[in-house]
Amino acid sequence: MSERYEKYVFNLDEDARKYCVETLHETEESRSAALTTLKQWAEDNPRFHVKVDDRSLLAFLRGCKFDLDRTKAKLIDHYTMRRDVPEWYAKRDPALSEIQDLVKLGIFVPLRRDHDRQLVVIIRVAAHDPKVHDQNNVFKAGNMILDAAVKDNEEAQIFGIIAIFDMTGVTFGHARQLTPGIIKKAVRSWQNYHCRPKRLEFINAPVYVNVILSIFKSFMSEKLKSRIQVHYNRLEGLHSVLPKEILPRDYGGEAEPLDDLISYWQQRLSECSDWFAEDEKFKAE
Structure with missing residues (x-):
């Protein structure tokens, strides 16, 4: 072979x-x-x-x-x-309007600069409108961007990923979308993905975040649970774990603004159309 x-x-x-x-x-x-x-x-x-x-x-x-x-x-x-889980892994076409809309909103934004050779990803939990966007499409689009970011990034495969969950603007509408079934799929996808999540940092967390996290943790390995850190402010907590020089200006950093990063990943995703079409063939019978 x-x-x-x-x-x-x-x-x-x-x-x-x-x-x-x-x-x-x-x-x-x-x-x-x-x-x-x-x-x-x-x-x-x-x-x-x-x-x-x-x-x-x-x-x-x-x-x-x-x-x-x-x-x-x-x-x-x-x-x-x-x-x-075909709702996440079938028809992964970057040209689909439901995918393009979510990418433009910046629901999942890998940074262009690493930290200690680890890929840093900002996941903007409340960037979408829960009345308009299906949560399955949110995870589908996020997984597609992650695949595009790591498929040729050998350092991310070796050193792992830092995930920053920005909970700015989160509402009960967003929380209601995260059913136990959706959460179970999300944790399963993190734990069977080839790049290791080294740190899960939650910033600007609402007071009820532990209610949501307790459901996530119920499906997690002990090792993954130990990598969760919660910060109840947006920037101070973030700046305590990542240097400003790699962060977008929107996050008090010195790197390119969020809009430029979003535009970059829109283009990058489009360039991966053929790769996604070929990759979709690989799944268990």
Whole structure:
């Protein structure tokens, strides 16, 4: 199977190589052996229809610190979820109006500059109108932007993601959209995704945020729960965890404004149309 795909070559710097060895247990030898094992496993289990190019499999291996059993379990859950949740994973066309509208609102905005080599994403929980926008489409659009941001970002796959949940303007209408079923799907998608969420920072949280978070936490692993931090203000809490030089000006930072970032991701998503069409084929039978 591997002959159809380009063989992976490690081209990152020595610090990244050292991190891979010491934290992810990835060496040239372990990488080669694990990729061979996973490709054979995927061939023996065609019902999961796993994407078997080196880079795709390696992202999951890194997310599981090269534990093969954990990697197989995560792959099974990821590709099974892609089958079972078509409202998020089918018809992922950036040209769809419901996707374009949400992208323009800036519901999910990766920053252009990393922090300690981790990808930083601002998730604007209340950017959409709950009377107009379906919550499933919000998660679908967010997942599409995340895929576009990390598919060629090897550092995010190695060092992970910092998610900033901006709860500015959140209403009970937004909260009502987050049913236990939606929340369960969201947590499942975070936990079976190949890039590890290293920190979940909630800023400008309302007083009732713990009611919502308690539902989220009921579906989370202990490790993921430990990565949650709640701040009851918009900027002070954010500036305590991220340097101003990487943040948009709208967040008291020194980088490009939010509108420029939104325009960038609109264009980037459009450029990934063919990739999304091809990627949609990979899901469990």
